[in-house]
Each structure stands twice: as C-alpha cells, then as structure tokens.
Amino acid sequence: MPTLGQNQYGKAEVRVVRVLRDGATHHVRDLNVSVALSGAMEDVHRSGSNAAVLTTDTAKNTVFAFAREHGIASPEAFAALLARHFVASQPTIHRARIRVQEYAWDRIPTPGEGAHSFVRAGRETRTAQITHDATGDAPEWETLSGVTGLTVMNTTDSEFHGYLRDRYTTLPETRDRILATDVTAVWRHGAATPPDADPAADWDAAWASARDHVLGAFARTYSYSLQQTLFRMGSQVIENLPGVDEIRLSLPNKHHFVVDLEPFGMKNEGPDGAVYFAADRPYGLIEATVLREGAPARIPADLTNL
Missing domain, CATH: 3.10.270.10 (Urate Oxidase;)
Incomplete structure (x- = not known):
C-alpha cells in the first residue's frame, strides 16, 4: 500500500509593502513572503477531506494583517511571528517554513x-x-x-x-x-x-x-x-x-493596491501608513x-x- 511521504502546502510569493509614515518622512519595507505548512495532512491527500487544512488564502491574508498589526521590524522577526502563529493557532499544523525576500530601497x-x-x-x-x-x-x-x-x-x-x-x-x-x-x-x-x-x-x-x-x-x-x-x-x-x-x-x-483588512476588524489607512499589495x-x-x-x-x- 502506498504511503505518504514529506508534504507541504501554502501560499507562495505574497507581495506585501508596508509604508510607515513618520510625518513627512516615510519608511518602506517591501517583502516577498512564501508560506509552507505541514502536519497532520494524511486525510486531505487520501480522501480529499479539508478538515485539517488552513486555506492558502488565509495564509495570504495573515501576511497582510500581520504587516499592518505588528509592522515589519526585520524579515527575520516578521517570519518568526508568522511561523509561530501558524503552528500555535492550528492543532493540525506542526511545522511552518516562512521564506522572505526583501527588496531594498x-x-x-x-x-x-x-x-x-x-x-x-x-x-x-x-x-x-x-x-x-x-x-x-x-x-x-x-x-x-x-x-x-x-x-x-x-x-x-x-x-x-x-x-x-x-x-x-x-x-x-x-x-x-x-x-x-x-x-x-x-x-x-x-x-x-x-x-x-x-x-x-x-x-x-x-x-x-x-x-x-x-x-x-x-x-x-x-x-x-x-x-x-x-x-x-x-x-x-x-x-x-x-x-x-x-x-x-x-x-x-x-x-500598489491598499489591502482590504476590514473583514478582520482592521483599518488599513491612517497617519501611520498602510499595507499594500504590489x-x-x-x-x-x-x-x-x-x-x-x-x-x-x-x-x-x-x-x-x-
């Protein structure tokens, strides 16, 4: 009987731009974020049951929401926040790998x-x-x-x-x-x-x-x-x-489109800046x-x- 080997899924290349406004001086963090999740995923592969699956669209939304709510102190710190969240918030997700590319300006x-x-x-x-x-x-x-x-x-x-x-x-x-x-x-x-x-x-x-x-x-x-x-x-x-x-x-x-964060109870524009989808x-x-x-x-x- 075939057995399932290593597997993962997620959202690749989420382009998120965080503009922080300090009065007339603006600061930019421009990231390309890829999320890969793995864990108790035997059923979705064998029977198509999605009961253990956090959707890849949710992963994308989480990247945008975290950029707005927590800011982006560094690619490493931002990736750690995301990885900790995905593993801690879902019992079926045991491992999260977050890859980040930052574009310097x-x-x-x-x-x-x-x-x-x-x-x-x-x-x-x-x-x-x-x-x-x-x-x-x-x-x-x-x-x-x-x-x-x-x-x-x-x-x-x-x-x-x-x-x-x-x-x-x-x-x-x-x-x-x-x-x-x-x-x-x-x-x-x-x-x-x-x-x-x-x-x-x-x-x-x-x-x-x-x-x-x-x-x-x-x-x-x-x-x-x-x-x-x-x-x-x-x-x-x-x-x-x-x-x-x-x-x-x-x-x-x-x-660059302003991300709609209203479904998560977050406003995405104000004097401190906003998060954009590039x-x-x-x-x-x-x-x-x-x-x-x-x-x-x-x-x-x-x-x-x-």
Whole structure:
C-alpha cells in the first residue's frame, strides 16, 4: 500500500509593502513572503477531506494583517511571528517554513522636501548603442545612452482622477496613491561624431547626470498622472543637458493596491501608513518621447528593438 511521504502546502510569493509614515518622512519595507505548512495532512491527500487544512488564502491574508498589526521590524522577526502563529493557532499544523525576500530601497535625495521618494537599490542596467553609418543617407554616427530596470517609487504626492468613464469602468478615483514604475529610458546625443573623438569627454559623468535628472524629476513632481511625470522626467534631461536632443521613456505603472483588512476588524489607512499589495501584472504602460524643439525623432517607439 502506498504511503505518504514529506508534504507541504501554502501560499507562495505574497507581495506585501508596508509604508510607515513618520510625518513627512516615510519608511518602506517591501517583502516577498512564501508560506509552507505541514502536519497532520494524511486525510486531505487520501480522501480529499479539508478538515485539517488552513486555506492558502488565509495564509495570504495573515501576511497582510500581520504587516499592518505588528509592522515589519526585520524579515527575520516578521517570519518568526508568522511561523509561530501558524503552528500555535492550528492543532493540525506542526511545522511552518516562512521564506522572505526583501527588496531594498534607497532614498532619492530631495533636500527641503518630504522624504517619500525611493529608488530600488542595485537594480538598474546602463545601456548604450552606437551606430556608424557610412552610406551617407544618415548621420555618420549616432550615440544612444540609456538605463533600464530603474525602479522608483513615491509613497505620496500622486493622484489619479477626472478620467473618462464608460460602462466597463470600475477603477475608483484617488487623491493619494503610491506611484511606482520601472524606468526604461534611452536618450540621443545630438553630436554626430564618434564618442571617442574627444578624449576629454566624460561619458560616465554624462550618463550619471541624465540619471540624476530623471530621478530628481520623478521625486519632485506632484503627479496627477504618470504621463505628466514622464514628461517632466524627459524635460529635465532636455533642459539641463544641452548635448541631448531626444529622450524616449517607457514607464509601466507598478500598481500598489491598499489591502482590504476590514473583514478582520482592521483599518488599513491612517497617519501611520498602510499595507499594500504590489501587483506585477497586468499593468498600465505609459510611453512617450520628449524632444528638443526642432530636433528630429529618431529613437524607435519600441525600445525592446534597441
């Protein structure tokens, strides 16, 4: 007769973001939590009886509720709270394994303003594309610089309302939301000469300056739409870097939804902050090119083709 060996079940990759508001200064803990439970589960495997099973949806809700009620002092401490709870609260659960990944965020420097703008630490990739065309039908040299995977977030100073509605519109208007995106940006340098023609040219500094202007505009723009924020990001690069004639930005809207904790008798918004579900898909995708006046548009609309 077959016997049941090691087994476990649970909820994998619960994306929970805890924003703690200390006045104008916000603190973020961004976790990916996976719960695995095991114990007296012979009956559910042999006969389908769920009498010993705590649902995986309950495990997910517990992660959100604990993040709100207890906060997240550290990934280790939060995981311990959850593991202790699952084992102590259910007689059929004898073992709980909680795995946590934390995504680190660095503050975007915004002197004299609220500390609520962040950039994901260590994520972005610098890009470059050089085209040398000797046919005479195009500029001999084209230099594109860029960045991808530059993940940024504002925990306030973002609204979204006043949009078109039809019979399929269900999205509620909001006067305060998290605004987060993964920036892909490509900018074209106006000089039609090879990048190595001027030994004094500092391409590292030029790239860092463009990145700083993108981040600064994101942090300082009070946003009524991601389109507005995108245009300010591109405009800052054009206005401050005379060598750049064109910039193309692609910004997926990384939605963060306030978790409904009312069924557990908990309010999830207040002066101390809130707990959010970080959804990865589907997402809004906002794309546009910002040009220096009179400059031609040459960067492809689809940046994945670069």
